[in-house]
Structures are given as C-alpha cells and as structure tokens.
Amino acid sequence: MRVFKTQIGGGFGNKQEILSEDLCALATLRLKRPVQWEFTRQEEFTATNSRHAIKIHLKAGVQQDGTLTAVEMNAIANTGAYGNHGTQVIFLTGAMPLGLYRCPHQRFRGRSVYTNTMPAGAFRGYGASQGCFAMECLMDEIAHQLQLDPVAIRRQQLITPQDMMLIGSDHHFQLIGSYGLTEAFEKVLQALNYQPGTPPIVNGPLRRGVGIAVAMQGSGLAKIHQAGARMALKPDGRYELRVGSVDLGTGSDTSLRQLAADQLETTIAQIDIIAADTHETPFDAGAYASATTYITGQAVILAAQALRSRLLEGATAESLSVERTYAAEQSTLTFAVQGTEVEVDTETGRVTVLRSIQAVDIGKAINPRICEGQVVGGMVMGLGYALREELQISDRGQILNPQPRTYRLPLAQDLPSLEVILIEHADPHGPAGAKGVGEVGINCTAPSVVNAIAHATGIHLRQLPVTPERLWQALQTEMRSGDRHPDTDETSL
Numbered sequence: 001m002r003v004f005k006t007q008i009g010g011g012f013g014n015k016q017e018i019l020s021e022d023l024c025a026l027a028t029l030r031l032k033r034p035v036q037w038e039f040t041r042q043e044e045f046t047a048t049n050s051r052h053a054i055k056i057h058l059k060a061g062v063q064q065d066g067t068l069t070a071v072e073m074n075a076i077a078n079t080g081a082y083g084n085h086g087t088q089v090i091f092l093t094g095a096m097p098l099g100l101y102r103c104p105h106q107r108f109r110g111r112s113v114y115t116n117t118m119p120a121g122a123f124r125g126y127g128a129s130q131g132c133f134a135m136e137c138l139m140d141e142i143a144h145q146l147q148l149d150p151v152a153i154r155r156q157q158l159i160t161p162q163d164m165m166l167i168g169s170d171h172h173f174q175l176i177g178s179y180g181l182t183e184a185f186e187k188v189l190q191a192l193n194y195q196p197g198t199p200p201i202v203n204g205p206l207r208r209g210v211g212i213a214v215a216m217q218g219s220g221l222a223k224i225h226q227a228g229a230r231m232a233l234k235p236d237g238r239y240e241l242r243v244g245s246v247d248l249g250t251g252s253d254t255s256l257r258q259l260a261a262d263q264l265e266t267t268i269a270q271i272d273i274i275a276a277d278t279h280e281t282p283f284d285a286g287a288y289a290s291a292t293t294y295i296t297g298q299a300v301i302l303a304a305q306a307l308r309s310r311l312l313e314g315a316t317a318e319s320l321s322v323e324r325t326y327a328a329e330q331s332t333l334t335f336a337v338q339g340t341e342v343e344v345d346t347e348t349g350r351v352t353v354l355r356s357i358q359a360v361d362i363g364k365a366i367n368p369r370i371c372e373g374q375v376v377g378g379m380v381m382g383l384g385y386a387l388r389e390e391l392q393i394s395d396r397g398q399i400l401n402p403q404p405r406t407y408r409l410p411l412a413q414d415l416p417s418l419e420v421i422l423i424e425h426a427d428p429h430g431p432a433g434a435k436g437v438g439e440v441g442i443n444c445t446a447p448s449v450v451n452a453i454a455h456a457t458g459i460h461l462r463q464l465p466v467t468p469e470r471l472w473q474a475l476q477t478e479m480r481s482g483d484r485h486p487d488t489d490e491t492s493l
Contacts, residue, residue, distance in 0.1 A: 001025065004277035009249025012381075013122030014049050016288055017084060045402035049121030050391060052077040052089050052112075056134040061105075062142050066153035070105035071098060075131065079112040080119035081397075086112030089120075089127035096128035096443075097135035099165040100216050102157045106166045116397035122288065124381060125442045128217055133464065136213040136447035141460050149196035150451070151212055155185060158214065177332040177430065180361035180423035181214070184337040187359045187421045188212070192339045200456045205347040208354070209456025214337045215443035219436030220291035222331040227291075228282025229299040231260060231307040232321035239264060239271045241303075244284030245296040246276045250438060251370035252292040256300050258366055259431055263304035282323055290334070290436025293366060297431035299326035332427050334435045335361040338379075340448040344456045349472030351387055351453060352416075358441060359421040364433030371437050372420045378441020379418055384410045386446035387465050 020037045027035040039047070054077045061070035075093045079086035094108030125132075143150035159165070161176045188194075192210060201208040230242040241260050247253040257271045264271075274280050284296055302324035310322065338358040344351055358375055365371045388408045392400040401407045426433025446464060454460045459474045 002277070002279045004279070005246050005275075007247070009247075011246075011248035011287060012124045013126060013288060015248075016122045016286070017049055017119075019048060041404065042402045045391075045407065046118060046399045049084065049119050049123070050080070051123040052079060052086070052120040052127065052130065054078070054090070054093060054127070054130040056093070056131065058134055058138050060138060060142065062146070064146065066142065066146055066148045066156065068101055068103040068157055071101070071103050072107045073098060073109070073131070073134070075108075075110045077110070077112045077127075078115050078117060078120060080115060080117045082119040083112070083114075084119050084121040085126075086120070089122070092127035093131035095165070095167045096216055096218075097131040098167045100135070100159055100214065101154075102159055102163055103166075108167050117393055118397070118399065124378065124439050125217070126289070126439065128215065128439070129382075129385070129443050129446070132213070132215045132443045133447045133450070134462075136215070136444060137450055137454075137460065137462065140211070140447075140451045140454060144454070144460070151185070151189065151194065151196065154212070154214060155182075175330050175332060177330070177427035178361065178363050178425040178433070178435070179335075180425045181335040181337070184335060184359035184361050184421070184423045185214075187423065188337045188339045188357050191357045191419065191421070192341070194339065205345055206343055207346060207456040208341065208343045209452045209454070210339060210341050211448045211451030211453070211455055212337070212339050213444035213447035213451060214335070215440060216333050216335045217290060217436065217440035217443060218331040218333060219289075219294040219430065220328050220331055221289050222328050224327070225285045225289065225291050225295050226325055226327040227284045227296040227299045228323060228325045229256075229296065229303040230282055230321065230323040231300075231303040233307065233311065234272075239266065239307075240274065241271055241300065242274045242281045243296055243300065244276060244278075244281045245292050246284075246287040248287050250287075250292065250374060251367060252287070252296070255293055255366045255370060256297060259297050259300050260304040262432065263301055264308055282325070290438040290440070292438075293434050294332070294430050294436045295326060295328050297366070297434060298328070299324055301431050302326060328429070330429045332363075332429045332435055334363070334437060334440045336375075336440045336444055338444040338448040340445070340452045342449060342452040342456060344453055344471070346457065346475055349468035349470070349475060351449070351466060351468070351471065353383060353387075353449060355417040355419070356383075356445070356448065357419040357421065358444070359423055360437060360440060361423045361425070361435075362437055363427035363430050363435035364424055365422050366432060366434050368422060371422055374437050375420045375441040376418050378439070378443075379420075379445050380410055380415060382442045382445020383415070383449070385442070385464060386449040387467070390465050390467070
C-alpha cells in the first residue's frame with residue numbers, strides 16, 4: 001500500500017482521525033479500481049469530529065494584592081460516542097492554563113465522558129483553548145473584585161524560566177527554552193496605548209472596552225514524535241530533500257527547504273522537495289501538536305549538516321545521500337499575549353471587534369510571513385469560537401445546524417484589524433532557534449474578547465459563543481437586578 005498526499009491544506013487537528021480512509025482502501029482492494037469518498041456539507045458536520053465541549057469549574061484562593069495562593073480546576077469534557085483524544089485533550093485543559101501562573105497549591109481533575117453526540121477529537125489548541133478561556137476570564141474577575149489592574153495581577157505571577165510547572169505527568173516534558181513573554185506584554189500594551197484604570201468609552205447605547213489574555217502551548221511531543229529527513233546532491237547539481245511530513249497549508253515545505261538551504265549555504269530555489277509519500281520518503285509521525293518545524297525541521301538540519309560534511313570531505317558519488325531521524329528530548333513552550341478592543345451595542349447585544357493585537361514569543365521566525373499567517377488564522381478561528389460558532393444538538397444527539405448558513409463561520413468581510421507581533425529570541429531546543437506556532441494563536445483570542453466585553457459592560461460572561469442573544473439577556477438581567485445602571489461603570493457580582 002502506498003500513501004501519498006496532495007496539496008489540500010487545512011488540518012487543524014480534525015484530520016487526525018481515520019474516518020473513511022480505511023474504507024476507501026478496502027473498496028479499492030475489492031473493486032480493483034480507484035475509489036473516492038466525498039463528504040457532503042452535512043456529513044462534514046455530523047460524521048467527523050468536533051472540538052471537545054468542556055464544562056470547567058475553577059476555585060481560587062487570592063491575597064488582597066492579587067497573589068494566587070491556590071487554584072483548583074475541575075473539567076468535564078464531552079468526548080461524544082468514542083474516546084478518540086479524550087484523555088490527552090483534557091490533560092492540556094489543565095496543564096497549560098494552570099502551568100502558566102506561579103501558584104504554590106494547584107489541583108486539577110479532568111474527566112472525559114461518553115455521550116450520544118458526534119465524537120470529539122483533536123482540534124487546534126487541543127484542550128488548552130478551553131482551559132485558557134476559563135482561567136483568563138477568572139483572572140479578570142479576580143482583578144475586578146479586588147479593584148486591581150488585570151494586566152498587573154497577571155504580570156506579577158506569570159511563570160518564569162526559573163519556575164517549575166506543577167501540573168504534569170511523567171511522560172510530558174514541558175520546559176521554557178527562550179522567554180520573550182515580558183516583551184510580548186510590553187508590545188501589546190504599547191500598541192493598545194493601554195492605561196490602567198481607563199474607563200470604557202460610552203456613546204449612547206454603544207460602549208467600548210479593552211481586554212487582555214495570555215496563553216502558552218507546547219511544541220511537539222517530547223520522546224514520542226519522531227521524524228526523518230533525507231538529503232541528496234543530484235547529478236545536475238541541485239539538492240533534493242525528502243521528508244515524511246505533510247504540509248497542511250502551513251507552508252512547512254517552504255520552511256523546511258529554508259532550513260536545509262541555510263545549512264548548505266545555498267538558496268531555496270536550489271532545493272527540490274518530495275514530501276509525504278510512503279514509497280519515497282522517510283517516516284514522520286505526522287503534522288500535529290505544533291511539531292513540523294520544531295521536530296521535522298531538526299531532522300532536516302541534521303541531514304543537511306551530514307550531507308555538507310560529506311561534500312567537504314570529498315565524498316564519492318555513492319555517498320551523496322544521507323538520512324537522519326530526530327525525536328525531541330524537550331517540548332519547549334511558546335507564549336502569546338493578546339489585546340482586543342470591542343464595541344458593544346447594549347440595546348441589541350451585538351459585539352463588534354474593532355481591533356485585535358497578538359504578540360507571539362516565537363523563538364526564531366524561519367519565515368515571518370508564514371508565521372504571521374499561522375497566527376492570523378488562529379485569531380480568526382478564535383473569533384469564531386468567541387462570538388459565532390456553536391453546534392446545536394438535540395437530546396437525541398442530532399446536530400440541528402449542520403450547514404454553513406446555520407453554523408456561522410467568520411467571513412473575511414467580518415474581520416477586524418488584526419495585527420501580529422513576532423517576538424524573536426532564539427530557543428535553544430528548536431531548529432535554528434524556532435518554536436511551534438500553529439496552535440498558540442487561537443488560545444487567548446476568546447478570553448481577550450470576553451474580557452473586553454466585561455470592561456465595556458461590567459458583564460462577565462462564562463459561556464461561549466457570546467451571541468447577541470446571550471449578551472442581551474445578561475444585560476437585561478443585570479439592569480433588572482438594580483445592581484447596575486447602564487450608564488455607570490459600577491457592577492456587583
């Protein structure tokens with residue numbers, strides 16, 4: 001059996017499951033002819049995987065100055081009819097957001113439960129998105145209760161390179177290599193012209209607010225993910241790179257050629273690439289977990305270095321091809337800080353995102369345009385997660401809105417001004433100093449939006465997406481309670 005990929009793009013974790021590929025192979029063997037399986041739009045919604053819906057309960061002990069003394073998180077994930085990635089996803093739900101802050105006492109309980117809904121599986125952010133939303137919204141609520149600056153209470157207790165992560169297990173090895181989180185904060189605050197204590201802007205029923213969130217994500221899987229690369233000098237003087245990795249529209253084929261070209265002191269135009277063909281390329285564990293540049297890229301560097309050494313030694317024609325494999329000993333951490341400005345119409349509950357800025361501590365940007373594209377893509381998906389996208393499921397587990405016209409994705413015309421700032425400090429564990437960037441961009445988008453809504457209205461919402469109906473109902477409830485006048489900045493929780 002030969003497996004090779006076409007230029008298709010768009011993985012986002014959802015394509016990690018084998019749903020129909022084995023059936024196509026079986027049908028091909030039986031019929032002795034090619035078989036293609038084509039999903040309808042409805043099947044895409046009902047017969048593939050979704051992100052895990054997770055209900056999270058957080059309890060925190062906090063000193064008057066905002067210092068965290070204890071945090072407990074309990075999370076229950078709906079894994080649907082099958083287990084799939086249930087245990088791994090729920091692990092990151094607690095590990096990433098709790099590990100981000102220094103706190104002497106932490107406890108996390110995560111459970112995945114079977115239900116009668118469509119299966120949940122891998123999805124960009126891999127559980128960290130859900131946990132980050134809960135934790136970052138809690139940090140803002142703590143700041144509100146204590147009348148402190150939400151930026152200040154974060155910065156005073158974010159993890160540093162000297163700190164140990166308390167939430168983990170024996171088979172995970174997260175650590176901090178390069179650390180540009182402080183600079184990321186400064187860049188975002190400067191771009192927003194952020195001033196602590198600034199009240200929301202009020203213009204009749206329209207109210208503007210600003211929200212901040214921070215997140216982190218691991219690069220690859222330490223001691224698990226293995227990748228191979230083969231480099232050769234062809235008779236015509238050009239180089240050939242063979243890798244088993246799959247370019248999912250991320251531009252990884254380009255980045256891998258850049259890494260090889262750098263080692264061989266040549267141009268990317270001189271390097272041909274053959275990728276993801278089981279008859280022609282070395283083994284690669286797959287394009288997932290923000291791992292392609294971080295792990296496959298290191299294999300490419302090792303192969304290119306070996307080929308260069310042989311060429312300098314005057315190698316014979318038989319030895320002008322080398323192959324190397326790599327498996328990471330460490331899973332370094334990528335950090336992101338996001339600031340978002342929104343305008344809320346208190347008469348309708350409609351939220352308009354005016355601008356959003358994300359600074360990413362990326363290590364070294366092998367290809368800045370590709371990195372920026374990855375972060376923008378994550379931000380757009382995060383905006384859909386925050387304000388629009390919601391699978392409506394009946395008691396019988398049926399999807400009630402399995403069409404694009406009823407499941408509303410953000411369109412290009414809906415997007416606000418998005419800005420990406422790349423913070424570059426070479427990571428000692430990554431290839432040429434690079435870290436993973438495919439997932440972290442989605443993690444702090446939703447909490448930054450919801451925290452901006454809270455700043456604008458005083459309403460701290462805890463359920464996504466924040467549809468106009470949900471926000472309008474919360475505004476009406478708050479006004480009827482008599483705790484808050486719509487034209488004041490005061491609120492009671």
